[in-house]
Amino acid sequence: MTSRILRRSLLATAVLLATLPGLSNARCNTLSNAKPGQINIIGNTFPALDHIAKEMESCTQGGLKVQYKLVPSPQNENETLQAFGSSGKSAFDAAVVSMGTFTKLQSAGQLQSMTDLVNKYKAKYKIEDNMLVKVNGEVMAIAFMQNAQNLFYRKDLFDKHGIKVPATYADMMAAAKTLKEKEPGIEFPIAQTFAKGWDSATEFTNIFAGYGGRFFKAGSAAPDFSSDAGVKALETMKAMTAYMTPNYLASGSDDVMNQYQQGKAAMGVLWASRASRMDDPAASKIVGKMEFTAAPAVMAGGKSATHLWWDGVVMPKNLGGDRDTVFQVLMEALDEETTAKGNDLTIWVRSSYKPTRFATGVAASANAGAPQWPSEPYFGLAHGEIGKIIPDVMTGAMTPKAALDAAAVAYAKAAAEKGFLK
Incomplete structure (x- = not known):
C-alpha cells in the first residue's frame, strides 16, 4: 500500500531554507457549497506541519472557522486515537497523522473512506495517484510528505x-x-x-x-x-x-x-x-x-x-461536521501552492516538489535498504511495551534479556485482551 507512495520522490537532493511568503488571500475562495461552522483539525508540530496548519487556518472566512491544534508527539496520537475512537462525535473533523498512527486507526475501523470525495475533487485540486493511500481499493488517507x-x-x-x-x-x-x-x-x-x-x-x-x-x-x-x-x-x-x-x-x-x-x-x-x-x-x-x-x-x-514513513490526512468515521467542506479545506492546504511555498521544509509527495539537500538522507537510507515502518495492527502494542522497559536497561536496573522478557509478557497480555492472541 505505502510503497507506491514512497517511490516517486525518495531519490531527492538539495538547497537552502527559503522564507515563506505571506499567506494567499485567495485561499479557499472557491469552496463548493461550503457549510458554515467550525472545523477542528489536530496534528503534530514541526516546520512542515506548522506551515500546513497556517494554510488550513487561512480558510477561515465568513461563517467558516478552521482551527488546527498543534500537539507534540506522542500526545497528538493519543488525542487523535481518543477522539476518533469515542462513542459520540469526534472532537476533531480531521487529523494529520504518521503512517504509524494511520495503521492503528485503520485497524480499529475508525477511519472513513474518501474515495468519493477524491473522485469529485481530483481535477480541481490536482490530487495525484501517488498521494492516495488505499486499503482494499478505498482511499483512506491522502499522503503529502515522506520522512x-x-x-x-x-x-x-x-x-x-x-x-x-x-x-x-x-x-x-x-x-x-x-x-x-x-x-x-x-x-x-x-x-x-x-x-x-x-x-x-x-x-x-x-x-x-x-x-x-x-x-x-x-x-x-x-x-x-x-x-x-x-x-x-x-x-x-x-x-x-x-x-x-x-x-x-x-x-x-x-x-x-x-x-x-x-x-x-x-x-x-x-x-x-x-x-x-x-x-x-x-x-x-x-x-x-x-x-x-x-x-x-x-x-x-x-x-x-x-x-521509511509517510504523513497524511485522514477523516474519522464518527465525523460530526460536513465531510465535503472538511475535505475541501484539507485539499486547499495540500495543493501545489502549499508545496511551492514550503518546498524546502520537507520531502513532499507531489510531483511539483523540487528536491533539496535536506532530502539526501532519506534518499540514501532508501537506497541502503531501509524498510517501511511495521504495519501489523498489533505492532503498536509491542512498541508501547518496549518503550516502557528501555529506561531500566539504559540505567542498569534490568538486563536487556530480562527487560525484553517482561515486555513480551506485557505485550502478550495486551494482545490477548484486544483479540490478537488466544
Whole structure:
C-alpha cells in the first residue's frame, strides 16, 4: 500500500531554507457549497506541519472557522486515537497523522473512506495517484510528505579531524570518541531521540531491524522480540549513551535538534523533517555545516537501520461536521501552492516538489535498504511495551534479556485482551 507512495520522490537532493511568503488571500475562495461552522483539525508540530496548519487556518472566512491544534508527539496520537475512537462525535473533523498512527486507526475501523470525495475533487485540486493511500481499493488517507530518521553529521568537524562518514553504529561511536577527545566544546558528540516511551522504542525498532530481528513469530501475533537481535539492539543503545548528554532519556526531537543547532552535538540519527532547521539563521549556530546521509547500519554491509514513513490526512468515521467542506479545506492546504511555498521544509509527495539537500538522507537510507515502518495492527502494542522497559536497561536496573522478557509478557497480555492472541 505505502510503497507506491514512497517511490516517486525518495531519490531527492538539495538547497537552502527559503522564507515563506505571506499567506494567499485567495485561499479557499472557491469552496463548493461550503457549510458554515467550525472545523477542528489536530496534528503534530514541526516546520512542515506548522506551515500546513497556517494554510488550513487561512480558510477561515465568513461563517467558516478552521482551527488546527498543534500537539507534540506522542500526545497528538493519543488525542487523535481518543477522539476518533469515542462513542459520540469526534472532537476533531480531521487529523494529520504518521503512517504509524494511520495503521492503528485503520485497524480499529475508525477511519472513513474518501474515495468519493477524491473522485469529485481530483481535477480541481490536482490530487495525484501517488498521494492516495488505499486499503482494499478505498482511499483512506491522502499522503503529502515522506520522512525517515537519517544521519546528521557536522561535515566541518569530520573534515577537520579526518573522520570518515559513519557507515555503521560502531563507526559512529568511534567518530564520537575522536571528537570527544579532540574537539573542545563537544563533550557529548552524539544526540539521538532516546526519550523514554515512543522515541526510545522507535530507536529500538530501527536498530533491532538492522540486526535482522522480527517482532512477531511468522504468521502470528505472538511476540518474538525477546531474542538475540533484541538484546544486541539494547546493548548498542546503551553503548551509545557514553557519548550522549546525561539527560538522554528526556531527548526528544526538539531537544536533539537544539543540541545540533547550538553546536553541542556533532552527529546522530534524527527525522529528515528537522533537516532544514539546521540552516535557520534565527535558531542555528551551524548554518551550512550539517550534512545528511543514510542512517548507519548496525552490521558492516547491512541495511540502513531506519524505516521509511509517510504523513497524511485522514477523516474519522464518527465525523460530526460536513465531510465535503472538511475535505475541501484539507485539499486547499495540500495543493501545489502549499508545496511551492514550503518546498524546502520537507520531502513532499507531489510531483511539483523540487528536491533539496535536506532530502539526501532519506534518499540514501532508501537506497541502503531501509524498510517501511511495521504495519501489523498489533505492532503498536509491542512498541508501547518496549518503550516502557528501555529506561531500566539504559540505567542498569534490568538486563536487556530480562527487560525484553517482561515486555513480551506485557505485550502478550495486551494482545490477548484486544483479540490478537488466544
